[in-house]
Amino acid sequence: MAQAAAAAANGAVVDGSGKGDLKAAFIQVYSRLKSELLEDPAFDYTNESRQWIDKMLDYNVPGGKLNRGMSVIDSYKLLRQGNLLSDDEIFLGCALGWCIEWLQAYFLVLDDIMDNSHTRRGQPCWFRVPKVGLIAANDGILLRNHIPRILKKHFKGMPYYVDLLDLFNEVEFQTASGQMLDLITTHEGEQDLSKYKLPVYNRIVQYKTAYYSFYLPVACALLMSGENLENFIEVKNILVEMGTYFQIQDDYLDCFGDPAVIGKIGTDIQDFKCSWLVVQALERANESQMQILSENYGKDNETCIAKVKVLYRELHLQNVFAEYERSSYEKLISSIEAQPSKAVQDVLKSFLHKIYKRQK
Template sequence: MGSAIDVKATFRDIYHRLKAELLDDPAFDFTDESRQWIDRMLDYNVPGGKLNRGLSVIDSYKLLKAGVEVTEDEIFLGCALGWCIEWLQAYFLVLDDIMDNSHTRRGQLCWFRVPKVGLIAVNDGIILRNHIPRILKQHFKGKPYYVDLLDLFNEVEFQTASGQMLDLITTHEGEKDLSKYTLPVYRRIVQYKTAYYSFYLPVACALLMSGENLDNFVDVKNILVDMGTYFQVQDDFLDCFGDPEFIGKIGTDIEDYKCSWLVVQALERADESQKKLLSENYGKADSKCVAKVKALYKDLNLEGVFADYESKSYEKLISSIEAQPSKAVQDVLKSFLHKIYKRQK
């Protein structure tokens, strides 16, 4: 347990080093006011949350090195890449909250709702995005995999933004149409909006640091995307059926008219009167409407449907992982799967 705490403490320390470098970036002549703004904006948006994505880079790298001592320099580089993913996440969330007109994020006001911030947050999102190549240039420019890293971050950002677009146009405000909520649409949104940057990106960073060519790991990418889908399905299930004390939030997918796995499964199984009940009650911030939707989910035995989906997905993922020729890669993938699986156990 001690080493896990040490890694997290080291990871947090490296955030402060990277931030100090960005606040002293020679490409911009900072005023005192602008430096204070960026300092506050970064602290507010970047290091919150569980930091799982960022920490996964260094965890994966250590597993890939299997038994070889990881140097202090390698730990720093792995953590720097992990922070690039956390910066990417912060950029997505700052803009996502504006698009969704959200109120809170990670237990505090969304950045754009903070007094005197408002829509300056749009530009802050752009700055967060632009910090990533600054960090990469500062610490990776001499590395043989530098260009591959730039390509990777660009590609994953494009995939995530495209997934967000698909989500937004499917759940368009004022055009509530449950007929758009199908399993293929759901899978595509999840794959592009969540799975690439949350699951594939940390492992891809670790593979590049290890001197690997990502073209040789297409199977690994596919497994991680499937894992990301499994993670999101589980997240959607817990949003409705999980204990808020345990999962750390009160689910609002029903009120928010989310294209959730549960509503997609309900629509596939519902008769006409049940579909009518769904269309009349889904997406309303009224506790009676929410209760009717939850009762319908129970009637359709969606808890049983999820249990069946979960066991089949888990078996499929394990067999795909065990088919990987590299024991170190298997260990990386199993560690990801274990983290997901224990969330509800």
């Protein structure tokens, strides 16, 4: 399996068109990791418990776009500057990518319970599946505990093993803290727009999204490359800023994007989200416009949603976003090009261009 994965992934390196091959290789590694977890000697599985974990993993881990996980092997390939990767390198890069996907699944399973959500990735949230319910809370804990099991099995002999453990623990703490900020800012039943200010928004995004979605994949690739993360503080800052840029773009597309293009129907307005758009509106609104926001934001009603969107247009938030995007992109490119390593520049530009073309 490892040889097949390496052949597929290295094919992508050679001709630059093998993205599908790389994804196929990545999926192969998931199957192996799942099989290993279902035979973990630390727990004496019954047939029923093994079937439960098998179903739970397939339902929650591999169903997304896999961008975070695949970014590890993408970044590692760029850091290697075109050198072919060995079977072991491909497998280890994919395994680390899957650890991030496991982390994502853990966050989402618990986040859906906290938000009382109904659907995730086009299907019912795991806790809403018949016979699951709040067993999903324990499943989330198991998903989190699978990560050190994978790391122990495949990375324990590596010189960067302890650094990997520290990295995942720190990023999990940062993300959970960001979730806490989000939850206490948007208490259900306590809708208070006065809390929605740009510094609050930036802190939530930085901790809840940017660290695990942008910094973690690159940090994993750097550790695999034998680098010391203490030497890449500026790279971390750039990736966190990129994560903020990504979330602001996501908030913009939630309102103004074409659902056929972005693949979802926006709900930030009716969900009373601390969105970049409402933060910008609150900074610009006059007294009557503030009244419109107060009366309509957070209402799951088409008329109320439409009034908020009209107000966003009156405040020219599309132009505000365009200017933010232009200046942010220029700043990021300047920071990236100041990095002394061409390989690191390539990694960062790859991330930035994926974000920038998302709405084009």
